[in-house]
Amino acid sequence: MSGFAYRVVGGKATAIPVDEARCNGGDLIWAHLHTRDDEARRWLADKASLPDVVVDALTATETRPRCDAVGDGAILNLRGLSSDDMVASDPLASVRIHAEANCVISVTRKSMEALAVVRAAMEAGRIGDPGDLIVAFAGAITEELDPVVADLGDTLDSCEEELGQENVFELRRTVAHTRSDAIGYRRFLNPQRAALEKLAQLPADWLTDEDRLHLATAADRAARMAEEVESIRERAALIHEALIDLRAEQIDQRTLVISIVAMVFLPLTFLTGLLGMNVEGIPFAHAPWAFWGVVGVSALLSVVIAGYFVQRHWFR
Structure with missing residues (x-):
């Protein structure tokens, strides 16, 4: 089982072995697991003493962005960019997070680019509570997705400028690929916005007003990106129809x-x-x-x- 863990004492984060990560209600503990095997389930159930419903949520094979309150804590699933090879229908890797007062446990099955950003923020001392950690995840994910969605729009702009030229087949391939990417991102951006909004409204003591404000900002960016990919999908469909008409002509x-x-x-x-x-x-x-x-x-x-x-x- 691979992973890492941090303990935050006095605003300073110290790396500790995953097996020593214990949520005792005092110092902030963040334990992250990167695995697909049954060892993760045993660790979550035996060492972390999490209920079965939380263990199932953290180790599920298929997930979508969601947020659910569990006792005094919350389960949050988010989707972000991955350096692994992803299929067009499922282009984003998931991170599953269980957060409660002074304790956060996260699990990924594929590499997630935002994880390195969050670790850097933790080691720099910019994370002091579970709210800060979740805000760091939400901010890093939306920050990385924003230019990717913008690039899809720029690609369609270029295709529209080249309409009427002889490279119809090449344009059709580019438009189809862009539309497929937009559909893949659209599947997760709307649920991600809803999950962040729901988390910001949970009556959890470990979420400060500033955390809620940052979560609302991340949710707003996710909503804007969802609207953008929907617009890209519709524009791609119109360009595809124009290319078909041009080819027929x-x-x-x-x-x-x-x-x-x-x-x-x-x-x-x-x-x-x-x-x-x-x-x-x-x-x-x-x-x-x-x-x-x-x-x-x-x-x-x-x-x-x-x-x-x-x-x-x-x-x-």
């Missing part, structure tokens, strides 16, 4: 050109086929000027037919 134009060329050569093919039959009685078969005469007639027919199409505006 290109196909129609090329089909028209092919049809015009075919109609120009159709009478010529009939004429040359008729004169090319190997039978007696073909007029001027032995005349020395016959070949160039047929060529001239064919050229004249081509000019007449092309002029007709130009007059009918078929080339527009």
Whole structure:
């Protein structure tokens, strides 16, 4: 079982072994586990003495952002960026947190980039209570997600500027990938906003007014990002429809050109086929000027037919 733990005494954080992390109601203890095995369940149940409902919440395979009050504490699930390979439908790693007075236990199954930021804040002495720790998690997660969502919007802006060019297939791939990412983020941003808002409203003594203000700010940023990814999803759908129309228009134009060329050569093919039959009685078969005469007639027919199409505006 991998993980780490800190004890905060007098505003100073000291790293301690995970097995020595005991929530005694005095100094702030933060124990973090990064594992998928059953050893984590045993540690949470035996060493941390957590009830089964909390152990199940911290070790669940599939999670979504949520916040639930459990006695004097709370269970909070958040989603953030990960350095691990993630699937498009589930692009964010989860952190499961159980917090109560002077004790926080967190669990991750995949690496989370925000965790390093929170550890740095802990070691710098900027975290003094469970509220500060949760606020650090919420702030780091939203701070990292914000530019990622903004990049999705910038990608669509670039795609809109390139509409009308010949790279339709490349644009369709880019738009589809951007839309898939936006849908993946949208699944978690709205529940994350609701979870942060619910936590800010819990009547917990270990949450100060300043903590609640920071949680509300993080929830507001999550709501703004949720609105942005929803807008990106809708814009991507509109751009995709425009690309389909553009591709259909290109196909129609090329089909028209092919049809015009075919109609120009159709009478010529009939004429040359008729004169090319190997039978007696073909007029001027032995005349020395016959070949160039047929060529001239064919050229004249081509000019007449092309002029007709130009007059009918078929080339527009």
